[in-house]
Every structure is written in structure tokens, then in C-alpha cells.
Amino acid sequence: MKLNVKYFGLIAEWMGRSEEQIDLWENSIAALRQQLETNCRRLSNITYQVAVNQKIASEELELSENDEVAILPPFAGG
Amino acid sequence: MKLNVKYFGLIAEWMGRSEEQIDLWENSIAALRQQLETNCRRLSNITYQVAVNQKIASEELELSENDEVAILPPFAGG
Amino acid sequence: MSEKKIKNVFVQGPITPEKIATSIAHHQVKTNIGGHDIFLGQVRADEIGGKMVRAIDYSAYQDMANQAMHDIREAAFSKFDLTCMHIYHSLGEVKAGEICLFVFTSSVHRKECFDATRFIVEEIKANAPIFGKEVFEDETHVWKENK
Amino acid sequence: MSEKKIKNVFVQGPITPEKIATSIAHHQVKTNIGGHDIFLGQVRADEIGGKMVRAIDYSAYQDMANQAMHDIREAAFSKFDLTCMHIYHSLGEVKAGEICLFVFTSSVHRKECFDATRFIVEEIKANAPIFGKEVFEDETHVWKENK
Numbered sequence: 001m002k003l004n005v006k007y008f009g010l011i012a013e014w015m016g017r018s019e020e021q022i023d024l025w026e027n028s029i030a031a032l033r034q035q036l037e038t039n040c041r042r043l044s045n046i047t048y049q050v051a052v053n054q055k056i057a058s059e060e061l062e063l064s065e066n067d068e069v070a071i072l073p074p075f076a077g078g
Numbered sequence: 079m080k081l082n083v084k085y086f087g088l089i090a091e092w093m094g095r096s097e098e099q100i101d102l103w104e105n106s107i108a109a110l111r112q113q114l115e116t117n118c119r120r121l122s123n124i125t126y127q128v129a130v131n132q133k134i135a136s137e138e139l140e141l142s143e144n145d146e147v148a149i150l151p152p153f154a155g156g
Numbered sequence: 157m158s159e160k161k162i163k164n165v166f167v168q169g170p171i172t173p174e175k176i177a178t179s180i181a182h183h184q185v186k187t188n189i190g191g192h193d194i195f196l197g198q199v200r201a202d203e204i205g206g207k208m209v210r211a212i213d214y215s216a217y218q219d220m221a222n223q224a225m226h227d228i229r230e231a232a233f234s235k236f237d238l239t240c241m242h243i244y245h246s247l248g249e250v251k252a253g254e255i256c257l258f259v260f261t262s263s264v265h266r267k268e269c270f271d272a273t274r275f276i277v278e279e280i281k282a283n284a285p286i287f288g289k290e291v292f293e294d295e296t297h298v299w300k301e302n303k
Numbered sequence: 304m305s306e307k308k309i310k311n312v313f314v315q316g317p318i319t320p321e322k323i324a325t326s327i328a329h330h331q332v333k334t335n336i337g338g339h340d341i342f343l344g345q346v347r348a349d350e351i352g353g354k355m356v357r358a359i360d361y362s363a364y365q366d367m368a369n370q371a372m373h374d375i376r377e378a379a380f381s382k383f384d385l386t387c388m389h390i391y392h393s394l395g396e397v398k399a400g401e402i403c404l405f406v407f408t409s410s411v412h413r414k415e416c417f418d419a420t421r422f423i424v425e426e427i428k429a430n431a432p433i434f435g436k437e438v439f440e441d442e443t444h445v446w447k448e449n450k
Contacts, residue, residue, distance in 0.1 A: 055367075077404070129220055153286055154302050156197045180320040253332060
């Protein structure tokens with residue numbers, strides 16, 4: 001499945017982009033994380049969250065092709 | 079003993095003055111309260127504090143002639 | 157015993173938003189501050205016995221109140237790790253909607269200023285000899301009492 | 304489901320003392336308010352690895368952050384008896400000493416606004432997808448992380 005993924009902050013910096021389309025072999029968050037960490041090894045060293053349709057996704061969520069997916073480094077608001 | 083007594087807020091209003099000299103037959107806070115309540119009956123219906131030298135006085139404190147004595151109705155700061 | 161000068165916390169009439177802004181602006185040179193917590197007391201147009209409060213006329217046993225504020229300030233500085241602390245209270249008439257109390261604390265981390273401002277406000281209400289005459293629209297009045 | 308319009312909490316650059324004063328002044332017509340509690344987050348010139356932070360450059364996942372702020376606002380209104388609530392956060396560069404967060408709550412009695420402001424600040428720090436690049440004087444940077 002094809003997914004449009006947004007990156008923010010530190011992760012956008014590491015990825016060198018703020019958005020890209022990726023091709024995922026399975027519609028699970030685990031598969032997404034594995035693919036991201038293969039593309040960018042440093043990701044496995046930090047705690048990052050996956051948001052789907054603007055909500056933090058549980059690890060059990062199943063992804064759909066039209067989902068708005070974002071990869072979020074630790075928050076620093078305030 | 080002679081005492082200079084300051085009144086504030088509601089109590090100054092009831093007393094019709096903000097300061098006066100009173101003559102006290104005993105140097106106790108209890109005697110002071112009794113004399114004030116004799117002069118102004120309504121005082122016995124409210125909770126008021128006695129400050130001596132700018133500190134709330136305990137009921138056991140012994141008064142001296144040069145003390146700065148103030149009669150304080152309930153606070154309303156803030 | 158502390159020989160620090162006793163500050164005067166009292167200002168005549170309401171505390172203006174401009175005064176608050178100026179006070180905030182003065183802290184922008186203190187670059188170790190991470191958080192400020194500000195409490196503002198505002199006079200309410202309460203209805204009491206069918207009449208509306210138009211203003212509160214504040215008076216105080218000023219010397220004792222300033223001493224009490226000094227003691228509160230010292231207690232707050234010793235309890236909480238604060239960078240700055242400011243307290244102002246009105247005297248005289250403050251109309252409904254206007255501000256009568258301004259407590260402003262600053263610290264490196266937010267927890268300290270949150271705890272400190274709350275502590276200071278509670279202490280002022282309980283221990284500062286300040287009196288408030290609630291004046292109605294017909295110019296009669298009652299005396300306010302803190303709970 | 305709530306169909307309230309999602310507000311935009313973000314402002315470009317620092318939050319100025321004048322904006323805060325204007326916001327306070329706007330509340331003087333609300334004569335049922337008795338207390339306001341304001342939290343201000345200020346950028347610290349922290350020393351990290353021997354270098355001084357000159358500014359924080361804020362970015363956000365704006366749609367999600369505004370939704371998160373909306374949820375925080377709704378939660379605060381349901382938990383606390385508030386008259387008013389305002390939240391503003393900076394985007395872009397905010398220099399050390401400048402203000403990046405402004406949380407303002409108002410209530411009839413002080414307890415509610417004290418509790419609410421604290422709740423809102425903690426929720427924002429934990430749940431709003433806002434990111435901060437701490438920029439040093441030599442223009443290198445590190446990424447800030449809330450504790």
C-alpha cells in the first residue's frame with residue numbers, strides 16, 4: 001500500500017524532507033516503524049510517535065491508504 | 079493604663095473614628111475586648127482580631143502603654 | 157533578623173493592564189526564567205440582597221499589611237526556588253471589572269511559580285489586614301469578608 | 304460530536320507584553336470574573352554542552368496541534384468552572400527572554416482558574432505536537448524535549 005507520510009522537527013531534519021510517499025508491504029504500525037527505521041537507522045534510537053488522522057495511533061491500529069500519517073519526535077511545546 | 083487604639087474598616091465605621099485613646103483597668107487582651115464591647119455592643123457579634131505592634135496578638139499577651147494596638151475586622155484583601 | 161527594606165505593595169486605584177505589561181516586559185532581560193505565573197484579582201459586580209456591587213473601596217492597616225506582605229514574600233522565597241516575585245494591591249476605589257491584586261512570580265521551571273503564586277494569594281487573603289467596602293449603585297455599602 | 308470551530312492558537316514570533324495587556328483589558332467588561340491566572344512560558348538562555356541557547360525556533364504539526372488544543376480546552380471547560388480561557392503559542396523564532404506560551408483562564412473564584420491553568424499547561428506540554436529547535440549563538444542547534 002502507498003502512504004503519504006509527514007515528518008516533523010528532528011525527524012524531518014534526519015529525513016531531509018517534510019513529506020514523502022512510501023510503499024508499505026503491510027498495513028500495520030509495526031511495519032511502518034520497521035520501514036522507517038530501515039530508511040533512517042537513527043530513528044530506532046529515539047522515542048517517536050505515529051499519528052494517524054491527527055491522533056496518536058495505538059500500535060494495533062490498521063492503516064488505510066487515505067490516512068494522514070505523521071511521524072512525531074518528542075514534543076517541546078511551552 | 080492608657081492605650082492608643084486604631085480602628086479599621088467596619089469597626090472604624092461603627093466607632094465613628096479611626097483612632098482614640100482609651101483607659102484600660104487591666105493590661106490583658108480580654109480586658110481590652112471587654113471594654114471595646116461595652117463601648118460598642120455590635121463588636122461582640124463579629125469576629126475581630128487585636129494586633130499589637132503590627133502582629134496579631136495571642137489572647138495571653140500582656141499590653142504595655144507604648145504598644146501600637148489595632149482592632150481589625152475580617153480581612154478582605156485580594 | 158532580616159533587615160531588608162519593607163516594600164510598599166499598595167497602589168492608589170485599580171491596577172492597569174499597562175502596568176502588568178510593563179512588569180512582564182521588565183523580565184525579558186532575565187534569560188534564566190522559564191515560566192511566569194500571574195494571578196489577578198478582579199472586582200466582581202456581585203448581587204447582594206438585590207443590589208449590584210459597583211466598586212470596592214479598599215483600605216488597609218498599611219504598615220502592618222506591608223510587614224505581612226514582606227513576611228509572605230520571605231516565606232515564598234524560602235519555600236520555592238523563585239527568580240522574581242512582585243505583589244501589588246489597590247487602595248481606594250476599584251470598580252467592578254477592574255483589577256485590585258497582582259501577584260507575579262517567575263522561576264526556572266514552571267512548577268515553582270505555580271506553587272508560589274497560589275501560596276502567596278492564599279497568604280494575602282488570610283493574613284494581610286486589608287478591608288473592602290462593597291459599594292452598591294445606590295451608594296449604600298456592605299463590608300466584604302474573605303472566606 | 305462537538306462541531307465547534309477549531310481555533311488557531313499559533314502566532315508568528317514571540318508573544319508580546321502588549322498582546323497580554325490587551326487580552327487582560329478585554330476581560331474588564333466581564334464583571335462576574337473574580338480571578339485570572341496567567342501562565343507565560345519564556346525561552347531560557349540555557350547552557351548546553353558549553354554553548355548558550357540564543358533562541359528557540361518553534362514548528363508544529365499545526366492541524367493536529369490545534370485539534371489537541373481544542374480537546375484540551377474542552378476538557379478544561381468540563382473539569383473546571385471557567386468564565387474564559389485563551390491559549391496562544393509561538394511559531395518561528397523566539398529569542399531567549401521572549402514569551403512563547405500564553406495561557407489565560409478566568410473564573411468567579413480563584414481556585415478554578417489556578418487549577419485550570421496548571422492543567423492546561425501540563426496537557427499542552429504532553430500532548431500538543433510542537434517542536435523546538437534550540438539555536439545557539441554559533442547557529443548550531445539541538446532539539447528540545449519536554450520532560
